[in-house]
Amino acid sequence: MKIVVCIKQVPDSTAKVVVERGKVSWGDAPLIMNPWDEYAVEAALQQKEALGGTVTAVTIGDESTKETLKRALAMGADDAILICDPALVNMDTQAIAQVLAAAIQKTGGVDMAFFGRQAIDGDAGLVPAQTARLLGWPALTLASVIKIEGSNVRVERGIEEWRQIVTAKLPTSASRATPRSWAFARPRAPKSRPGRWPSWASPRQLLSSPGRR
Amino acid sequence: MNTWVYIDHFKGNALPASWETIGVGKTLGNVTALVFGSGIEALAKAAFEYGADEVLLADDPSLTDYRAEAYATTLSKLSAERTPDLLLFPTTTRGRELAGMVAIDLKTGVMVDVTALEATGDEITAIRPIYGGKLLTKETCSSRPQIITLRGRAFPKPAQQAGKSGTLTKVDAATGEFPTKVEGYSTSEGGVSLTDASVIVSGGRGVSNNPTLTPPAGLDEKQAEIWRAQQGFALVKDLASVLGAAVGASRATVDAGYVPYTHQVGQTGKVVSPDVYIACGISGAIQPLAGMRTSKVIVAINKDPEAPIFKLARYGVVGDLFQIVPALTAAFKKKMGK
Numbered sequence: 001m002k003i004v005v006c007i008k009q010v011p012d013s014t015a016k017v018v019v020e021r022g023k024v025s026w027g028d029a030p031l032i033m034n035p036w037d038e039y040a041v042e043a044a045l046q047q048k049e050a051l052g053g054t055v056t057a058v059t060i061g062d063e064s065t066k067e068t069l070k071r072a073l074a075m076g077a078d079d080a081i082l083i084c085d086p087a088l089v090n091m092d093t094q095a096i097a098q099v100l101a102a103a104i105q106k107t108g109g110v111d112m113a114f115f116g117r118q119a120i121d122g123d124a125g126l127v128p129a130q131t132a133r134l135l136g137w138p139a140l141t142l143a144s145v146i147k148i149e150g151s152n153v154r155v156e157r158g159i160e161e162w163r164q165i166v167t168a169k170l171p172t173s174a175s176r177a178t179p180r181s182w183a184f185a186r187p188r189a190p191k192s193r194p195g196r197w198p199s200w201a202s203p204r205q206l207l208s209s210p211g212r213r
Numbered sequence: 214m215n216t217w218v219y220i221d222h223f224k225g226n227a228l229p230a231s232w233e234t235i236g237v238g239k240t241l242g243n244v245t246a247l248v249f250g251s252g253i254e255a256l257a258k259a260a261f262e263y264g265a266d267e268v269l270l271a272d273d274p275s276l277t278d279y280r281a282e283a284y285a286t287t288l289s290k291l292s293a294e295r296t297p298d299l300l301l302f303p304t305t306t307r308g309r310e311l312a313g314m315v316a317i318d319l320k321t322g323v324m325v326d327v328t329a330l331e332a333t334g335d336e337i338t339a340i341r342p343i344y345g346g347k348l349l350t351k352e353t354c355s356s357r358p359q360i361i362t363l364r365g366r367a368f369p370k371p372a373q374q375a376g377k378s379g380t381l382t383k384v385d386a387a388t389g390e391f392p393t394k395v396e397g398y399s400t401s402e403g404g405v406s407l408t409d410a411s412v413i414v415s416g417g418r419g420v421s422n423n424p425t426l427t428p429p430a431g432l433d434e435k436q437a438e439i440w441r442a443q444q445g446f447a448l449v450k451d452l453a454s455v456l457g458a459a460v461g462a463s464r465a466t467v468d469a470g471y472v473p474y475t476h477q478v479g480q481t482g483k484v485v486s487p488d489v490y491i492a493c494g495i496s497g498a499i500q501p502l503a504g505m506r507t508s509k510v511i512v513a514i515n516k517d518p519e520a521p522i523f524k525l526a527r528y529g530v531v532g533d534l535f536q537i538v539p540a541l542t543a544a545f546k547k548k549m550g551k
Contacts, residue, residue: 126313138392162398
């Protein structure tokens with residue numbers, strides 16, 4: 001089972017966020033792993049524990065973003081990849097999804113990609129479904145229970161009215177919506193070896209995404 | 214402007230935000246409603262009555278259950294053929310992901326969970342909350358069609374005009390194999406849905422530890438703690454049921470296992486915007502506030518006069534919620550003749 005989990009570094013949810021000269025600023029508030037992405041990492045690790053395999057954490061950002069990758073490694077991820085390119089700032093969700101889809105393809109042989117349902121800075125919640133769409137994979141969004149048997153995945157999705165039970169074949173992508181697994185997460189011993197630190201630049205053609213100006 | 218509105222529904226029952234979205238579309242010009250499903254002609258009729266000028270109806274057994282891939286492909290194909298200027302969706306679980314997927318197919322952007330908008334010519338400027346509602350951002354989209362999802366209850370619901378009709382156009386569902394299969398549904402908690410509710414009664418940690426209660430004998434410490442919390446939430450539920458309100462909860466109570474996740478309001482739960490939000494024993498840390506700060510009237514009940522929730526609340530009661538909440542329930546029962 002080869003699992004990729006896509007994560008984002010965001011300002012702490014208690015940060016005082018203000019606008020200074022048209023730019024968002026959070027002062028010296030700490031940067032953390034997006035809380036929803038912690039659920040996704042946890043969900044990925046649970047699948048790895050049940051089925052074997054590897055979990056690779058992927059993020060987009062500058063050098064400081066390594067801190068969030070270290071957190072993923074401390075939680076139990078095997079590898080971490082930083083996609084680092086000065087051109088990759090202020091992207092809209094379509095562009096982010098293109099970069100992540102390219103990263104998942106470049107990683108190769110990925111069975112499943114996990115995401116948090118949304119990031120607490122942009123609050124868009126589009127990247128999981130958009131990345132799946134670009135890959136041509138089923139998007140099992142807002143999943144609370146995820147069961148994998150052979151090449152079949154079965155999830156329970158939280159929708160407004162009921163829980164929808166959906167099945168699909170691997171490879172697939174899921175976005176994690178409930179903290180349930182996190183509430184019952186048990187601490188894992190951090191790895192003694194450091195993760196890999198490949199730093200990828202993005203192919204330029206990825207940057208011609210349409211979108212906001 | 215040629216505006217399309219996606220009508221989100223579950224088993225033929227439209228979510229109210231769908232009608233609000235038609236209302237917004239009508240302020241911009243003609244509205245074409247998209248009604249996808251199986252055996253859903255009644256829904257097309259309702260779309261006309263809420264203001265749609267035209268309905269594109271994809272009524273096909275393959276669309277019986279919502280599946281993102283089948284619905285998105287059907288929608289993208291229609292949009293590519295008929296080139297609307299603007300696609301509007303309600304920001305529901307389905308609306309949000311469909312908007313995202315269709316944007317990928319049509320190589321355009323999405324302005325998501327928008328709470329206000331204005332049009333200049335055929336260009337929309339949209340305002341939406343970010344950072345859990347701490348900031349608002351103003352966005353435009355340079356590509357076409359523009360795709361926008363609208364936050365529920367942020368816009369008025371238009372009045373239903375019985376008997377109003379319009380142009381009904383039947384369209385085909387996308388054909389082909391789609392990778393997901395819906396096996397069925399399991400019921401979640403009953404009661405009023407949080408996101409549609411006009412009144413929410415919400416409980417926090419304060420509800421869960423009534424010191425005057427003695428748990429029944431034979432419970433271990435954890436069971437006693439949950440028992441205490443359930444007694445507290447029973448008071449919240451009583452008040453909610455008198456008011457026809459939904460029950461909300463803070464993350465602390467959900468994480469502790471007192472209340473199912475479906476009730477969680479806040480940064481990692483549901484974002485709600487009711488007319489009245491009654492916060493019982495919620496101190497008002499930043500995370501739960503992120504989920505309810507746009508409520509029209511906030512009522513806070515807390516024994517700590519310094520609790521941050523009082524800064525946000527229009528009405529505050531400093532006192533013991535275990536006395537105040539039952540007293541409110543009794544008063545509303547009397548007032549409403551229940």
